Amino acid sequence: MLFLYTLMVQFAGFLLKIAAFFSPKMKLFVEGRKPVFTILEQKIKPADKTIWFHAASLGEYEQGLPVIEKIKEQFPSHKIILTFFSPSGYEVRKNNTVADVTVYLPLDTKKNAYQFLKLIHPDLVFFIKYEYWPNYLSELKKRNTKTYLISGILRKNQLFFKWYGGFYRKALNTFTYFFVQNETSKKLLQQIDKTNVSVSGDTRFDRVATILDKDNSLDFIAQFKENTLTVVVGSSWPKDENLLVNFINSNTLKVKFIIAPHNIKEEQIQQLKDSITKKTILFSEKEGKNPADFDVFIIDTIGILTKIYSYADIAYVGGGFGNSGIHNVLEPATFGVPVLIGPNYSHFAEAVALVNMEACISINTIEKLDEALKNLITNDDIRQEKGHMCSTFVQMNKGATSIILKHILNDSI
Numbered sequence: 063m064l065f066l067y068t069l070m071v072q073f074a075g076f077l078l079k080i081a082a083f084f085s086p087k088m089k090l091f092v093e094g095r096k097p098v099f100t101i102l103e104q105k106i107k108p109a110d111k112t113i114w115f116h117a118a119s120l121g122e123y124e125q126g127l128p129v130i131e132k133i134k135e136q137f138p139s140h141k142i143i144l145t146f147f148s149p150s151g152y153e154v155r156k157n158n159t160v161a162d163v164t165v166y167l168p169l170d171t172k173k174n175a176y177q178f179l180k181l182i183h184p185d186l187v188f189f190i191k192y193e194y195w196p197n198y199l200s201e202l203k204k205r206n207t208k209t210y211l212i213s214g215i216l217r218k219n220q221l222f223f224k225w226y227g228g229f230y231r232k233a234l235n236t237f238t239y240f241f242v243q244n245e246t247s248k249k250l251l252q253q254i255d256k257t258n259v260s261v262s263g264d265t266r267f268d269r270v271a272t273i274l275d276k277d278n279s280l281d282f283i284a285q286f287k288e289n290t291l292t293v294v295v296g297s298s299w300p301k302d303e304n305l306l307v308n309f310i311n312s313n314t315l316k317v318k319f320i321i322a323p324h325n326i327k328e329e330q331i332q333q334l335k336d337s338i339t340k341k342t343i344l345f346s347e348k349e350g351k352n353p354a355d356f357d358v359f360i361i362d363t364i365g366i367l368t369k370i371y372s373y374a375d376i377a378y379v380g381g382g383f384g385n386s387g388i389h390n391v392l393e394p395a396t397f398g399v400p401v402l403i404g405p406n407y408s409h410f411a412e413a414v415a416l417v418n419m420e421a422c423i424s425i426n427t428i429e430k431l432d433e434a435l436k437n438l439i440t441n442d443d444i445r446q447e448k449g450h451m452c453s454t455f456v457q458m459n460k461g462a463t464s465i466i467l468k469h470i471l472n473d474s475i
Contacts, residue, residue, distance in 0.1 A: 063229040064172075064196060064197070064200065064229070067196055067197075067229070068170075068171050068172055068197060071169055071170050071171055071197075072169075072171060074169075075169050075171075078091060078092055079092055087149055087150075090149040090152075090153060091148075091149050091166075094149065094152060094153075094166045095166045095168055095169070098165045098166055098168055098178075099168070099177060099178070099181065101163065101165055102163065102165065102178070102181040102182060103181060105141075105162070105163045106141065106143070106163065106181055106182055106183075108183075110141050110183075111137075111139055111140040111141065111185055112140055112141045112142075112143050112182050112183060112184045112185065113133060113137060113140045113141075113142055113143065113184055113185060113186045113187075113188075114143040114144075114145070114182055114184040114186070114187045114188070115129075115130055115142065115143070115144050115145070115161070115187075115188045115190065116144075116145045116146075116147075116167060116187075116188070116189050116190065116193065117144070117145070117146055117147075117151055117190045117191075118146070118147045118148055118151065118190075118191070118192065118193045119146065119147065119148035119150050119151035120148075120150055120151040120154050120155060121151075121389075121390065122151070122190040122191050122192075122193075123144075123146070123151055123155050123158075123190070124266065124269055124390070125190055125191055125213050125264070125265055125266045125269065126188065126190035126191075126212060126213070126265060127160065127265075127269055128265050128268040128269050128272070128462075128463040129188065129190075129212055129265055129463055129466055129467070130142065130144070130160050130161070130188075131160060132463055132467050133186070133188075133467070133470070134160060136467070136470075136471060137186075140185065141162040141163065142160065142161045142162050142163075143161065143162070143163050143165075143182050143184065144158070144160070144161035144163070144164045144165075145164075145165055145166065145167040146164070146165075146166055146167065147166070147167050147193060152164070152165075152166055154364065154365075167195075167198075170195040170196065170197045170198055171197060172197050172200075172201075174197070175195075175197040175198045175200070175201040176201055178198070179198070179201050179202065179205060179207075184207060185207070185208070186207075186208050186209075186210070186470070187202060187207055187208065187209040187210070188209075188210050188211075188212055189209070189210070189211050189212070190212055190213060191211075191212075191213050191214060191215060192214065192215065194230065194233050194234070195233075196229070196230070196233045199233045199234075199236040199237075200233070200236070202236050203235065203236040208238045208473070209236050209237050209238050210237065210238055210239050210240075210241065210466075210470070211237055211239075211240045211241060211242070212241045212262075212265060212466055213241065213242075213243055213262075213263075213264050213265045213266070213462065214240050214241060214242040214243065214247055215242065215243050215244070215247055215411070216242065216246075216247040216250045216251065217246075217250075217409075218250060222234060222250075222254060223250060223253070223254065231254055234251075234254075234256060237256075237258070238258065238473070239258045239259070239260075239469065239473070240256065240258060240259040240260075241259075241260060241262040241462070241465070241466050241469070242259060242260070242261055242262070243261070243262075243263060243264045243411060243462075244261060244411060245261055247259075247261075248260070248261050260465075260469075262462045262465040262466050263459060263461060263462035263465070264411070264412065264459065264462055265462045265463050265466070266390075266392055266412070267392065267412075267456055267459040267460045267461075267462065268460050268461070268462055268463040270390075270392040270393055270395070270396040270456055271396060271456055271457065271460050273368055273393065273396055273397075274396060274397070278368070278369040278372035279369070279372075280366065280369050280370065280373070282348055282353050283320070283353075283359070283369075283370055283373050284373065285352070285353045285354050286318065286320070286343075286353035286354060286356065286359050287318060287373050288318075288354045290316060290317065290318045291316065291317045291318070291375045291376075291439060292317070292318045292319070292320060292373055292374055292375050292376075293317060293318070293319050293320070293374065293375070293376045293377070293378065293435065293439075294319075294320045294322070294370055294371055294373065294374035294376070294377050294378070294394065294399075295319065295320065295321040295322065295377075295378045295380065296322050296367050296370075296371065296377060296378070296379050296380060296389065296390075296393070296394065297322065297323075297324045297367070297379060297380045297381055297389035297390070298321060298322070298323050298324060298378070298380035299323075299324055299325070299380050299381060299383065299384055300330075301383035301384065301404070302378070302380040302381070302382070302383060302404060303321070303323070303334055303337075303380075305425075305427075305428050305431045306319075306321070306378065306431070307334075307337050307338055308428050308432075309428075309431060309432055309435055310338055310339075310340055310357075310358060311338065311339045311340065313435075315436070315439050315440065317439055318356075318357055318358070318359070319340075319357065319358045319359070320358075320359045320360075320361065320370055320373070320374075321334070321358065321359070321360050321361065322360075322361040322366075322367045322370060323360070323361075323362075323380075324380060324381070324389070326361075326362045326363065326364065328362075331344065331360060331362045334360060335360055338358055340357035340358050341355065341356045341357045341358070342356060342357070342358040342359075342360060343356040343358070343359055343360070344360050344362050345359070345360065345361045345362050345363050346362050346363070367393070368393050371393050371394040371397050371399065372397050374394055374397065374399045375399065375445065376399065376400055376402070376435070376438050376439070376445065377394035377399045377400070377401050377402070378401070378402045378403070379391045379394065379401055379402070379403050380404070381403075381404065381406075382403045382404020382405055382406045382407055382424070383404040383405070383406065384404075384406065385406070387406045387407055387408075387409050387410060388403045388404065388406065388407045388410055388413055391403060391410070391412060391413050391416060391422060392412055392456060394452070395412075395416065395421075395422075395452035395453065395455060395456050396452075396453060396456045397453065398449040398450060398452060398453035399449050399452060400421065400422070400423070400438055400445055400448035400449045400452060401416065401421070401422040401423070401452060402422070402423045402424075402425060402431070402434055402435070402438075403417075403422060403423070403424050403425075404424065404425065404426065405424055405425070405426040407424060412455075412459075415455065416451075416452065416455060419451055419455065420448070420451075421448045421449075421451035421452045421455060422448075422452070423448075
C-alpha cells in the first residue's frame, strides 16, 4: 500500500509541474522545493543537534509558535528546522527569526523522506494540528525518533477511522504522543487503541494571548480612527466584501471601516475600492495624505492585521462564505472585540464556542449583516458585553503550551 501511495504522490508531483506553468502559486510550490536539500546540506552539519517542526501553512505556524519558542528556550544547543507544505505559509514566514532553517517540505516520497531525515537527523519532531505524511512517518519510525502531534484535531470522517483506513492508521503508530484540542479527538484515537493521548487544548490561545503584551500601535491607523467607532474587516474574500460594501455604501451612522483583504492583488484591490462610494484610501497611497479625511481604509499589504485589530470596536473575520471556512477569530477576540463571521465555521471549535456563547455572530445574508452591525454600532452595552465575553474566552483557554512542554521535558532526550 505504501508503494501505491508513493506512486500517487509522484504522479501528483508531475501534475503539479504542469500546473506550475499556469498558476503562480503552483510555481512557488514547485520551484520552492528544488533547493531544499542543497540548503539543508549547507546549513545543517552531521554533528548538529536539531528539532523539526512541520506546519501545513500560516495558520498552523502561528498555532505552533508558542511551542516552538518554548522548545527553543529549553534546547538552546539545538537548531530549529521549520518546514511548510503550502506557499501561503512559507512565502509569508520564510524570514522568521524563531527557526534556524525554514524550507518547504519535499513531497512525501520514500526517497525524499530518507534524504530529508538523513540531512536533518532530528532528536524531536513536532507536527502541528494535522498533516500525516506516511513516508516521513515511516522513516521516523525506523529511526525511532520521538514524534509528537500538537494541537491535534481529529474528526470521525477521516480515513483513520474508516474500515478501509488501515494504511493510514498504521502511520499513526509513529507518534510518541498526541496532544489534542478536545475530548472528541481523544476518544476517536482511543477507539483505534491509541492511549498515548491527552487533551492539552489549542496553543493558538497562548499565541493570541501574548499579542496583548506587544506594541500594537500604528500611527496611521490611530490618525484614521480619530476616536471614531471603527469596524475592522480582516482576511475578507469577495463574497464577504459584497455584503460589507452594501452596508458601507448605505450606512449613515458615524463609523469608519478598515478592510484587510485576503488577496491583495492590485486588480482586485482596485475593484474593491471602486465599488465603495465613501471616501476611501489605500495603504499604498497614504503617504502625503491625512488618513483622518477618509471613511474607509483598505490595507493592500500584509503583516499588520493583528495590530489593526487592536483599534477595532467591531471585527468581521472573512472566509466564512468559502469551502475552507473562516480565518482566525481569536486575534480580534483577544482584544475584547465582538466578532462577525460568515456561515461556514463548523470545523472551527473556537468559532462554534463563541457563536454558542453569543459573543460571535454568524451571518449569511445582507439583511442579517445589516441588522447585526447596526445593533453593535448603536448599542454600546451589547457591543462591550460581547467583546468582554470574547476576551474572557481567550484568557480562560490558555495553557496548552505549558501542558505540552511539561510532558516533553519529562520525556526529554
